[in-house]
Structures are given as structure tokens and as C-alpha cells.
Amino acid sequence: MNMLIEAPPSGDVLSSTELAVEVRGLTRRYGANCVLRDLDLSIRPGEFVALLGRSGSGKSTLLRTLAGLDAAPAGRVVAPGTLGVVFQEPRLLPWKRVWKNVILGLRAPDALARAEAALREVGLGHRLNAWPLTLSGGEAQRAALARALVREPGLLLLDEPFAALDALTRLKMQEMVLELWRVHRPAVLLVTHDVDEALILADRVLMLEDGRISLEVMVPMARPRRHEGAAFGALRRELLGALGVVV
Amino acid sequence: MTFVLRILSIGAIDLVQYQPELNMNLSVLASAALPRGTKSFAGPGAWLLLRRAAVPVGVVAVWQAAAGFGLTSPQTMPAPSMIVSSFWNLIVTGQLWPNLLISLTRVVFGLAAGVAVGTVLGLAAGLSRLGEDMIDPSVQMARTLPHLALIPLMILWFGIGETPKIVIIALGSSFPIYLNLYSAIRGADRKLLEAGQVLGLTRAETILNVVLPAALPGFLVGLRQALGIAWISLVVAEQINADAGIGYLVMNARDFLQTDVIFDGLLVYAMLGLATDRLVRRLEITLLAWRPVLLDR
Numbered sequence: 001m002n003m004l005i006e007a008p009p010s011g012d013v014l015s016s017t018e019l020a021v022e023v024r025g026l027t028r029r030y031g032a033n034c035v036l037r038d039l040d041l042s043i044r045p046g047e048f049v050a051l052l053g054r055s056g057s058g059k060s061t062l063l064r065t066l067a068g069l070d071a072a073p074a075g076r077v078v079a080p081g082t083l084g085v086v087f088q089e090p091r092l093l094p095w096k097r098v099w100k101n102v103i104l105g106l107r108a109p110d111a112l113a114r115a116e117a118a119l120r121e122v123g124l125g126h127r128l129n130a131w132p133l134t135l136s137g138g139e140a141q142r143a144a145l146a147r148a149l150v151r152e153p154g155l156l157l158l159d160e161p162f163a164a165l166d167a168l169t170r171l172k173m174q175e176m177v178l179e180l181w182r183v184h185r186p187a188v189l190l191v192t193h194d195v196d197e198a199l200i201l202a203d204r205v206l207m208l209e210d211g212r213i214s215l216e217v218m219v220p221m222a223r224p225r226r227h228e229g230a231a232f233g234a235l236r237r238e239l240l241g242a243l244g245v246v247v
Numbered sequence: 248m249t250f251v252l253r254i255l256s257i258g259a260i261d262l263v264q265y266q267p268e269l270n271m272n273l274s275v276l277a278s279a280a281l282p283r284g285t286k287s288f289a290g291p292g293a294w295l296l297l298r299r300a301a302v303p304v305g306v307v308a309v310w311q312a313a314a315g316f317g318l319t320s321p322q323t324m325p326a327p328s329m330i331v332s333s334f335w336n337l338i339v340t341g342q343l344w345p346n347l348l349i350s351l352t353r354v355v356f357g358l359a360a361g362v363a364v365g366t367v368l369g370l371a372a373g374l375s376r377l378g379e380d381m382i383d384p385s386v387q388m389a390r391t392l393p394h395l396a397l398i399p400l401m402i403l404w405f406g407i408g409e410t411p412k413i414v415i416i417a418l419g420s421s422f423p424i425y426l427n428l429y430s431a432i433r434g435a436d437r438k439l440l441e442a443g444q445v446l447g448l449t450r451a452e453t454i455l456n457v458v459l460p461a462a463l464p465g466f467l468v469g470l471r472q473a474l475g476i477a478w479i480s481l482v483v484a485e486q487i488n489a490d491a492g493i494g495y496l497v498m499n500a501r502d503f504l505q506t507d508v509i510f511d512g513l514l515v516y517a518m519l520g521l522a523t524d525r526l527v528r529r530l531e532i533t534l535l536a537w538r539p540v541l542l543d544r
Contacts, residue, residue, distance in 0.1 A: 067445055083445060091442035095460040095537045104456065105446035131537045147446070 019078070020045045020155050020187035021066060026075035028061055028211075035061045037211035039075070045154065048181060048188045050198035052239060053208035059191045062208065063159050066189065079155055084148030084186065086161040090140035092132035092147075099128045102147045118150040119143065121183075122176060138169040142176070149184055156186040162197065174200060178223065195239045199232060200225050207242050215242050325507040333507040334514065342496065347515065350481060350492040353409065354519075357416025358477045362470065364417065365424025372425075373432030373462070374454065386425055394419045395483050402488065412484040419480040423472035431465025432458055464535060471527050478520050 021043035028036040035058040043049050053059045064070040066079050092101045102118055103111040119125055122142040132140060141161060148156060158177070162170040178201060181188055192198055198205045199219055207215035217239065221231055240246075307327050313319050314326030321329065337343040368386060371378035394415065401411035435458050443457045485494020493512050500508035 069441055069444060085442075085445045087438070087442070089438065091438050093439060093442075093457060093460070095463075095535075096456070104443070105448045105452070131539065133537065133539050 018045075019043065020047070020080055021189070022076070022078040023062075023066075024076040026062075026065065026073055026077060028058070028065065028070065028073055035211055036065075039212050041206070041213065043155070043187045043189060045187050046185045048190070048201060048203045050190045050192055050202035050205045051208055052192060052195065052198055052205060052243065054243060055193070057208045058211050059193075059208050060159060063157050063189065063191050066155070067157055080153065080187075082151055082153045083155050083157065084151060084153035085157045086141070086144050086148050086159065088160045088163050090132070090135075090137075090144040092135075092140060092143055094131065094133050096132070097128070098124065098130050098132060098135070098143050101132060101143065102150050104147065106151055114150055115146075118146040121149075121180065122146045137165055138173065141165065141173065145177070145180065149180060149186075152184060153186050156181070156188045158188065158190040158192075160192055161190075163192075163194075170197075175224075177201065195236055195243070196227055198239070199235055200227070205235075205239060207239065209242075215239075322504055322506055325510065329507050330510045330514070333505070334511045337496075337508070337511055343515075346492050346496050350485065350494070351519070353412050353484070353492065354416060354477050354481050354523075357413040357480070358420050358473065360413065360417035361420030361473060361477070362424050365421035365469070365473070366428060366466075368421070369425045369428030369432070369466075373429045374458070383429065386422070390422045390426070394422075395480065398484065398487055407488045412481070412489070415484045416477050416480040419476040420473035423476060424466070424469040427465045427469030427472070428462060431462035434465070435461040464531075464538075467527065467531050467534070470530075471524060474523050474527060475520070478516065478523075482516060 019042050021041060023039060023041040026036050026039040026041075027034070039062065041062070051059050051062065061070060065073050065077060067083060067085050068079075092098070093104070096104070099112065099115040099119060102115040106114070108114060116125070116128060119128055122145055124139060124142055124146065127135065127139065127143075132143070135143060141164075145161075161177075162173050165173060174197060177188075188202075190198070190201060202219055205217045205219060206213050207217075209215075217235060219235060221229075225232065310319075310324070311327050314321075314324065314329075319326075325333075334343075368382050372382040372386075373379075397418065398411070398415060401414055405411040405414060439457050439461065440453065443453045448456065482494060485492045486498055489495040489498070493515050497509050497512035500506070500512070
């Protein structure tokens with residue numbers, strides 16, 4: 001099912017045309033504080049990568065750099081021209097109806113039809129005309145997901161998109177993201193602090209520590225995955241151990 | 248005089264205007280807080296209206312009674328019934344409408360000019376650094392000067408016709424528009440701006456889709472403040488030098504000791520202030536339809 005699991009890890013030398021994301025020697029300082037130091041990262045097209053790290057480890061800075069929101073990075077950063085970003089908050093414009101939010105910045109003649117299709121895909125076909133502030137937290141985040149995917153991005157950046165949701169909604173959202181990823185096949189970089197979430201979703205889990213990638217773990221289990229089994233437990237212990245949590 | 252007017256008009260606005268919303272909130276709260284079948288203490292509609300109207304109605308009743316017993320003189324405090332009948336007299340003799348029309352015209356032109364100037368300056372300072380540097384310090388300095396203090400200068404510059412009155416109204420109402428619009432533009436949510444940037448919006452698209460809609464609520468707050476200042480400016484401008492208008496009517500009445508007509512003038516100002524404020528509220532409800540007042544979930 002997942003053809004990318006057997007692919008070589010990012011450390012291997014690949015030509016940049018084969019990569020969705022290529023970061024080489026990225027350094028970012030805020031004053032004297034060095035957030036990212038000489039960081040390398042490669043993501044292949046269609047690959048699902050999770051980025052773990054403690055608060056302040058530079059996860060969000062890396063994501064913002066890839067999104068083009070962080071000015072003047074030192075180093076080489078190549079990312080696809082079409083990006084989709086979902087933040088921790090939905091960031092919908094409250095004064096635009098849901099479908100208008102979805103087509104914001106979309107330059108296509110059939111924008112309405114595409115918005116409708118995208119919203120139906122995330123189960124919001126009945127809320128096309130709703131005002132964003134009347135949506136529930138989960139619905140709003142799904143609308144944000146539709147907005148990110150409607151432009152068929154080569155790279156989908158997810159910045160802790162489920163962190164503000166309740167546990168049940170979070171599980172449903174994770175399932176939905178996997179399904180959408182299967183259909184649209186963007187490369188995905190998911191920033192999270194949740195080890196389980198990373199292991200359920202990603203092909204590859206990276207750990208960011210002191211501004212560089214300190215650990216890289218391939219997740220070979222077939223999808224759909226469950227929060228159980230020896231393989232899952234072993235990976236979970238390894239990653240939690242790397243985060244300094246003893247289990 | 249101005250002070251009394253403000254009290255009157257604020258009281259009237261509070262009583263009538265905020266009632267439906269409050270009413271709704273209270274009944275929602277009451278029905279949520281109390282078990283089914285319990286008699287709600289706030290009660291819907293009529294009882295609440297009664298409680299809110301009790302004081303003003305009582306004051307008028309006492310006032311009328313005091314006048315009836317001869318405790319107040321018609322020269323200082325004419326009875327409410329006298330005020331009503333002289334108001335009716337103003338209407339049937341045709342004195343009210345032309346003067347009302349002139350006062351309204353002054354406010355409309357002054358406010359239109361003030362809103363236009365405030366909006367242009369607010370947009371320029373809010374949307375560009377150059378505009379901010381060139382406009383904001385000067386406006387901040389100018390606004391510390393009470394604009395009504397300029398009336399003698401205005402009369403010297405523009406004479407005693409309509410121009411100085413309209414300029415004073417425009418000057419006073421432009422400041423709240425500018426200040427609110429400027430700070431609302433600058434206060435636009437950074438997170439939404441980033442979302443727009445990620446979606447590839449051009450600068451023009453960002454201003455149109457993100458910045459200006461975000462600033463609209465602030466602008467409307469400015470508009471309401473501007474209206475208040477416009478009425479105050481009108482009252483002062485009309486009383487200093489006018490040969491027509493509600494202010495003229497009032498000053499004329501003072502010369503002839505027609506205290507009831509003075510009260511009529513106050514009544515008119517209060518009603519005008521109330522009516523225009525409701526107009527802006529209606530505008531807010533239409534333009535800010537995306538703001539759920541009461542979430543039904």
C-alpha cells in the first residue's frame with residue numbers, strides 16, 4: 001500500500017529534483033539565541049514526515065521557514081511552490097463564509113466547484129455557507145485542512161494542528177489526514193509533541209534537539225496502525241527516551 | 248446646557264436602545280440557570296421593561312405633580328405637559344421642521360466631510376509607514392486641542408454663515424474616525440495576516456480581504472463616537488451664532504423666557520442623537536453579520 005516505506009532514508013544523497021523539500025545548512029538565530037544550527041532535511045514527494053521535539057527546540061521555526069514566513073534564513077531551502085499550511089488554530093477569516101475562506105488566494109476559474117469538493121471531502125459539505133465563528137473547533141480545523149488541500153500542494157505543513165482539539169476529535173482528525181494524504185499524495189511535514197501521533201501517522205519520525213536533527217526513526221508498520229503491539233511499543237519507548245521521558 | 252443634554256440623550260439611549268439585547272441575554276441566562284417550571288425573577292419582556300422604565304417615568308410623574316402643586320415656576324421648570332403642548336405648537340406652526348432640517352443638514356455635511364477626512368488619513372497612516380510618519384504625530388498633537396476652542400478663529404476665518412459650523416463639526420468628528428481606523432488597521436490579527444501570506448495573497452488582496460474587514464468594527468466604533476461629537480459640535484456652533492436651526496430656536500426662546508421651548512430643543516437633540524445612533528447600530532448589524540452575538544451551541 002505504502003510504496004515509500006522501503007525508500008532510503010533522507011541521509012542518502014538524492015538529486016534535488018527528486019525531493020519535495022531540501023534544506024541544507026540552515027541556521028537561524030534570534031539575537032544570541034541559536035534556534036536552528038546547520039540543519040539538513042530532505043523530504044521526498046509523497047512522504048509523511050513527523051517532527052518531534054520539546055518546546056523551544058525550533059520545530060515551529062523550521063516549519064515557518066519552509067512556509068516562507070520566516071525572513072532571511074541562512075542556508076539553502078528548497079520547497080515546492082504550492083504549499084498548504086494548517087496551524088494550531090484554524091486561522092479562518094471570520095468575515096468570509098467557509099467556502100470563500102477555502103478559495104482564498106486560489107486562482108482558478110472553477111473555484112466554487114473546487115471549494116465544494118474540498119469541503120465535502122472533509123465532511124463539511126453542509127457548512128459551505130456557514131460563518132467560521134459558528135463552526136466547532138474540529139469543524140474549523142477541517143475547513144482549514146480543506147483550504148490547505150484545495151490547491152493540491154506539493155508540500156503540506158501541519159503545525160500541531162490537533163493540539164487544541166479534544167482527544168476523540170483528535171483521533172478522527174488523524175484518520176482524516178491519513179485518508180486525505182492517501183488521495184492527494186502531498187509530502188507532509190507534521191510538527192507535533194505527541195509521540196503516539198507521530199508513530200500513527202508518519203513514514204519517518206525526526207527528533208529536533210538543540211537546533212539540529214538528533215534522531216531519525218523509520219516507521220515500517222503497515223497502515224492503519226494501532227496504539228499497540230511490540231513494534232509500536234519499542235519505537236514509542238525509543239522516542240520517549242530520546243525526549244527524556246523514561247517509560 | 249450641553250452637559251444636561253448629554254445626560255438626557257445618554258439616558259434615553261440606554262433605556263430604549265440596549266434593551267432588546269439585554270432582554271434576550273437575561274432571559275437566556277434566566278432560562279439556563281433556573282430549573283424548568285421555576286418562575287424567573289427577571290421575567291421576559293413586560294416586567295423587565297417596567298423595571299427599567301420605572302425611574303424615568305416616576306421622575307416625570309413627580310415633576311408633573313410638583314408643577315401642578317405650584318412648587319416649580321413655569322419660568323424655570325415648566326410642567327412636562329406644558330413642554331409637550333409647546334412642542335406640538337412648534338410642529339403645527341411650522342417652526343420646527345425648517346429649523347430641524349437646517350440642523351440636520353449641518354450635521355450631515357459636517358459629518359460627511361469629517362468621516363471622509365478621517366478615513367483617508369486613517370487609511371494612509373494605517374497602511375503605510377511613510378503615511379504613519381507623516382500623519383500620525385501631527386494628528387496626535389492636533390487632537391489634544393479641544394476643537395470647540397477653535398470657534399472664535401473659525402468665525403474670523405469663515406464668517407458667521409454655514410461654513411464655520413460645518414467645519415467645526417467636520418473637525419471634531421474626523422478625530423475619532425482617524426484614531427479608531429488607524430489603530431484597528433494596525434491591530435489586525437498577525438495570525439490571519441500570516442495565513443493570507445501562506446495562501447499567496449498579493450498586498451492588495453491582503454488589504455482587501457484581511458486588513459480592511461478586520462478594521463471595520465473599529466471604524467464603526469469611531470463612527471459612533473464621531474456622531475456623538477458631531478451633535479455636541481452642532482449644539483455649540485448653533486448657539487454661538489445662528490439665525491436658523493434648533494440652536495437658534497433655543498437661544499431665541501431664552502431671550503423671550505420661553506423655558507418650555509428650551510426643553511423642546513433638548514428633546515429634539517436627544518431624539519436626533521438617539522435616531523442616528525440606532526442607524527449606526529443597524530449598520531453594524533448588517534456589516535458585521537459574521538459576528539455571532541449569541542452562539543447557539
